[in-house]
Amino acid sequence: xxxxxxxxxxxxxxxxxxxxxxxxxxxxxxxxxxxxxxxxxxxxxxxxxxxxxxxxxxxxxxxxxxxxxxxxxxxxxxxxxxxxxxxxxxxxxxxxxxxxxxxxxxxxxxxxxxxxxxxxxxxxxxxxxxxxxxxxxxxxxxxxx
Numbered sequence: 001x002x003x004x005x006x007x008x009x010x011x012x013x014x015x016x017x018x019x020x021x022x023x024x025x026x027x028x029x030x031x032x033x034x035x036x037x038x039x040x041x042x043x044x045x046x047x048x049x050x051x052x053x054x055x056x057x058x059x060x061x062x063x064x065x066x067x068x069x070x071x072x073x074x075x076x077x078x079x080x081x082x083x084x085x086x087x088x089x090x091x092x093x094x095x096x097x098x099x100x101x102x103x104x105x106x107x108x109x110x111x112x113x114x115x116x117x118x119x120x121x122x123x124x125x126x127x128x129x130x131x132x133x134x135x136x137x138x139x140x141x142x143x144x145x
Contacts, residue, residue: 004089005082007123008103008113014039015048017070021057024048024069037102038073042110044102046073081106082113090120 014037015024024036028050038046048069056072057064079102080089093101103113 002086003082004080004084004086004103004115005113007086007119008082008115009119010113012037012102012111012114014044014111015069016040017045017068017073019069020065021053021062021067021069021072022064025050025053025064035100037077037111037114038069039111042108044077044079044104044109044111046070046075047077047100047102048073077102079104080115086120089115093117 013027013031015027017038017040027036028034034051035047035049037044038048046069052072052074053064056062057067062071078092078096078098080092082103083106089101093099100114100116102111103115104110105112
């Protein structure tokens with residue numbers, strides 16, 4: 001049985017909720033990624049994506065050098081442990097329609113990595129088509145207007 005620790009990306013960078021939206025976007029640009037885990041010290045408290053920055057900050061007229069990550073991040077974060085079976089996490093991603101899941105150490109609950117749909121596609125090919133199909137289904141808005 002393959003576990004998440006076998007396929008996850010270990011070099012994960014996080015951002016503080018007090019950082020500016022501009023700094024989060026700069027880090028995403030430097031790393032060529034579309035999302036960052038948000039950590040308060042060593043505790044995972046959210047995720048911020050390039051879409052969060054665009055829709056929740058820019059579209060709302062927030063100044064990127066003044067708005068904080070905490071203003072735009074998603075707080076309901078799905079995460080997994082490094083020793084969970086890959087198939088279990090793929091089901092979680094499919095059910096929640098998410099493409100990336102932060103990975104926590106089972107004992108300390110600290111962020112130690114991230115697993116993405118790309119990791120699954122390149123390192124664990126079984127069932128990836130089904131997971132991608134479910135993730136790509138249209139979803140409902142995540143907040144009231």
